[in-house]
Amino acid sequence: MAPEADLKDTDRCVMCGLCLPHCPTYGLSRDEGDSPRGRIALMQGLDSGALPVGERLLGHLDRCLECRACEAMCPSEVPFGRLMDAARARVEPHRPRRPGSRRLRRWGFGLLRRPRRLRTLARVLRYYQRSGLQWLVRHSGLLRLLRLAPLEARLPRLQRPLAAGHHSAVGPMRGRVALFTGCVESVAGADTQRDALRLLTRLGYEVVIPKNQGCCGALAQHNGDPATAAELARANLAAFDATGLEAIVSTASGCGVQLAAYGALYEADYPRAADFADKVLDISSFLAARDWPQGLLQARPETIAVHDPCTLRHGLKQHRAVYPLLARVPGLKTVTLNTTGACCGAAGSHVLTQPAQAEALRRPHIEQLRALGVRTLVSSNIGCALHLAAGIREAGLEIEVLHPVTLLARQLREGV
Numbered sequence: 001m002a003p004e005a006d007l008k009d010t011d012r013c014v015m016c017g018l019c020l021p022h023c024p025t026y027g028l029s030r031d032e033g034d035s036p037r038g039r040i041a042l043m044q045g046l047d048s049g050a051l052p053v054g055e056r057l058l059g060h061l062d063r064c065l066e067c068r069a070c071e072a073m074c075p076s077e078v079p080f081g082r083l084m085d086a087a088r089a090r091v092e093p094h095r096p097r098r099p100g101s102r103r104l105r106r107w108g109f110g111l112l113r114r115p116r117r118l119r120t121l122a123r124v125l126r127y128y129q130r131s132g133l134q135w136l137v138r139h140s141g142l143l144r145l146l147r148l149a150p151l152e153a154r155l156p157r158l159q160r161p162l163a164a165g166h167h168s169a170v171g172p173m174r175g176r177v178a179l180f181t182g183c184v185e186s187v188a189g190a191d192t193q194r195d196a197l198r199l200l201t202r203l204g205y206e207v208v209i210p211k212n213q214g215c216c217g218a219l220a221q222h223n224g225d226p227a228t229a230a231e232l233a234r235a236n237l238a239a240f241d242a243t244g245l246e247a248i249v250s251t252a253s254g255c256g257v258q259l260a261a262y263g264a265l266y267e268a269d270y271p272r273a274a275d276f277a278d279k280v281l282d283i284s285s286f287l288a289a290r291d292w293p294q295g296l297l298q299a300r301p302e303t304i305a306v307h308d309p310c311t312l313r314h315g316l317k318q319h320r321a322v323y324p325l326l327a328r329v330p331g332l333k334t335v336t337l338n339t340t341g342a343c344c345g346a347a348g349s350h351v352l353t354q355p356a357q358a359e360a361l362r363r364p365h366i367e368q369l370r371a372l373g374v375r376t377l378v379s380s381n382i383g384c385a386l387h388l389a390a391g392i393r394e395a396g397l398e399i400e401v402l403h404p405v406t407l408l409a410r411q412l413r414e415g416v
């Protein structure tokens with residue numbers, strides 16, 4: 001059921017170059033091969049067979065963040081994100097990988113396919129983080145010896161996942177929604193999901209958390225494995241019954257954008273994919289469009305920074321909803337971090353595979369935060385939030401990074 005890796009839409013590119021100033025990787029290297037236009041030319045070479053799969057081609061493809069800033073600016077509506085997914089799927093079988101890296105990749109995608117195993121691993125790691133073992137291991141030098149220190153340092157603080165089931169509305173019921181909890185977000189962003197659940201039920205929504213849901217498939221889709229992505233989508237389509245649901249809400253825009261693409265990707269095999277995709281909404285969009293009881297939120301006289309993740313801005317195109325939603329908090333003022341919309345460098349697994357580029361792209365965001373002097377930053381995507389929070393820590397700044405729903409949940413007034 002995985003759609004074929006089709007590159008024929010590269011023909012839509014007229015090579016005008018209007019996308020170049022908006023491409024963060026071209027902005028860094030000034031190398032045409034790292035620009036959208038250059039990558040499209042490389043894909044055409046790959047498609048015609050004129051260009052073999054070699055180190056240079058792979059480098060230019062791998063450095064692409066799939067931020068889709070180019071797609072948003074393109075007058076010819078070149079579907080760049082879809083083309084990059086297709087190109088990566090096309091080169092994957094020819095990519096030279098060490099046996100260890102191949103095994104790690106198989107193990108990682110296998111874990112995404114088995115949410116129960118992922119949760120067991122998360123439980124073990126949670127114990128590691130909370131029992132004092134982490135402190136001991138970090139100070140023993142073992143991580144440096146095994147060259148695992150950089151990876152371990154990126155391990156997010158893991159949380160107890162939300163239980164599947166039905167959660168009743170508080171007061172008169174206004175409707176029913178389903179909450180997508182996903183894979184990494186279900187253990188690293190579980191507290192955010194708890195806050196979303198609290199807000200939704202408080203506004204009168206019954207919330208369904210389907211039991212057999214799992215990874216949205218974005219990681220596999222963007223890393224050359226559309227078959228795994230399709231398998232994960234199939235499991236989610238079976239787990240969610242969209243009938244009677246007002247929306248399927250997601251608290252991570254990186255997942256939301258993949259879920260919203262289920263219709264385009266899988267409708268041919270699964271007619272219900274389109275119905276599912278039509279109901280996908282980022283939590284902020286859902287909440288911003290609802291009526292809120294007067295006086296539900298306490299005042300917070302503060303100016304905060306808002307980060308618009310690429311997946312929310314260019315993918316879902318729902319980033320504007322965050323601002324009126326936050327404006328419901330009396331006294332709260334917002335300022336947009338990086339108004340140019342350039343990627344923060346997190347970009348899914350990119351932060352692990354291209355750490356130097358990820359750090360370089362994050363730097364201007366951190367400098368802007370320093371200049372703004374804010375104490376709070378909100379971001380709607382967990383990968384971006386973790387990446388920015390790491391940069392903030394390294395820069396010695398004291399800025400709390402939250403999801404917008406966490407900020408709102410903190411301002412909830414009891415008894416209203």
Ligand code: SF4
Pocket residue numbers: 012013014015016017018019020036037040070073074075076077078
């Ligand atoms: S991708 Fe679009 S904007 Fe970029 S060069 Fe091609 S046609 Fe022009």
Ligand code: SF4
Pocket residue numbers: 022023024025026034035036039063064065066067068069070071080
């Ligand atoms: S998706 Fe982002 S990084 Fe990739 S070519 Fe387009 S603008 Fe550049």
